Amino acid sequence: MSINNSVPLSEPAARPRLRSRLLWDRIRSISPLYLFVLPTVILLLVFFYYPAVKGIITSFQYVDIRGARWVDFANYERVFGDKRLLDSFKNLAFLALFNVAVVTTLPMIVAIFIFRLKSLTAQYWWRVAFVIPIVVPSVATILVWRWMYSTDGGINIVLSAIGLEHLARGWLGDRNTVMGALAFTSFPWVAGINFLIYYAGLQDIPEEVLDAAVVDGAGSFRRFRSIELPLLRPQMRLLVLLTLVFWLRSFELPLIMTNGGPGYASMVPGLRMYLAINRDFDLGYGSAIGTILFLLVLVVTLMQLRLTRTSDDLV
Numbered sequence: 001m002s003i004n005n006s007v008p009l010s011e012p013a014a015r016p017r018l019r020s021r022l023l024w025d026r027i028r029s030i031s032p033l034y035l036f037v038l039p040t041v042i043l044l045l046v047f048f049y050y051p052a053v054k055g056i057i058t059s060f061q062y063v064d065i066r067g068a069r070w071v072d073f074a075n076y077e078r079v080f081g082d083k084r085l086l087d088s089f090k091n092l093a094f095l096a097l098f099n100v101a102v103v104t105t106l107p108m109i110v111a112i113f114i115f116r117l118k119s120l121t122a123q124y125w126w127r128v129a130f131v132i133p134i135v136v137p138s139v140a141t142i143l144v145w146r147w148m149y150s151t152d153g154g155i156n157i158v159l160s161a162i163g164l165e166h167l168a169r170g171w172l173g174d175r176n177t178v179m180g181a182l183a184f185t186s187f188p189w190v191a192g193i194n195f196l197i198y199y200a201g202l203q204d205i206p207e208e209v210l211d212a213a214v215v216d217g218a219g220s221f222r223r224f225r226s227i228e229l230p231l232l233r234p235q236m237r238l239l240v241l242l243t244l245v246f247w248l249r250s251f252e253l254p255l256i257m258t259n260g261g262p263g264y265a266s267m268v269p270g271l272r273m274y275l276a277i278n279r280d281f282d283l284g285y286g287s288a289i290g291t292i293l294f295l296l297v298l299v300v301t302l303m304q305l306r307l308t309r310t311s312d313d314l315v
Helices: 012-057 074-081 083-103 106-115 120-135 138-149 152-161 176-184 192-203 207-215 220-231 232-250 250-257 269-278 282-313
Strands: 061-064 068-070
Touching: 012 061, 061 074, 061 282, 074 083, 074 282, 083 152, 083 176, 083 232, 083 269, 106 120, 106 192, 106 220, 106 232, 120 192, 138 152, 176 250, 192 232, 207 220, 220 232, 220 282, 232 282, 250 269, 269 282
Parallel strands: none
Antiparallel strands: 061 068
């Protein structure tokens, strides 16, 4: 007669094994979902995160045909000692703040006017009219405006036609007018995406709130000030953030219009970085400028998120 010496596991001893089995079963059930995400993660690592990390490392190096050698903070010392580069941050601040002022006013006003139209058909066609320009490449728009600012361009033709030919000039070749000309590009500044974001925010306002305002006798301005403007604050915060981030990293407009000229009058840090890398082949210096711009974008984003969270807590 054989005797079974095995002792059944107690309940406390069996719990860890049961938890491990449940965890493994859960991993097996969701692993196919992660396989779908894996290609995207790999592409992000290869084409976004690796270049960013490589750029930060290169900012501490001097790179030439013989290779790269470590120079510590020498490139950053050059950045903060470059007066022309520091002046370009003033141009960047001017363009960024000007466009923040634009994006928080004109697109919202146009969206409100169209939203208040009684005819849904009219609303539709006005939306189409403001959205169609999205399909036009931004480079094409910039080239048209470059011709407008030329000595024989549209602006000078109009000035001559109305008897103000004494005001005609090469708008992009004058240090006193070049930054204003860049800021004035794309007038009247109602970009289709910005307009749609505000319009979508207006559509999210409950009709009961708007009807109650009408019953209370609120006029157009009071309705805007007391209802529409406060409820559009999330859209405003989003567009301010996107505008600041865009102009901190953008250089296409001054590159195509003036290439930073005349002299360095319209230079911005992003364009200085581009020229340092692609024209001067100064990879370390260009990477240092790019790293500083990356930190500025990060700081602006974190500040915006903090302000958003604080304002939401106060509501």
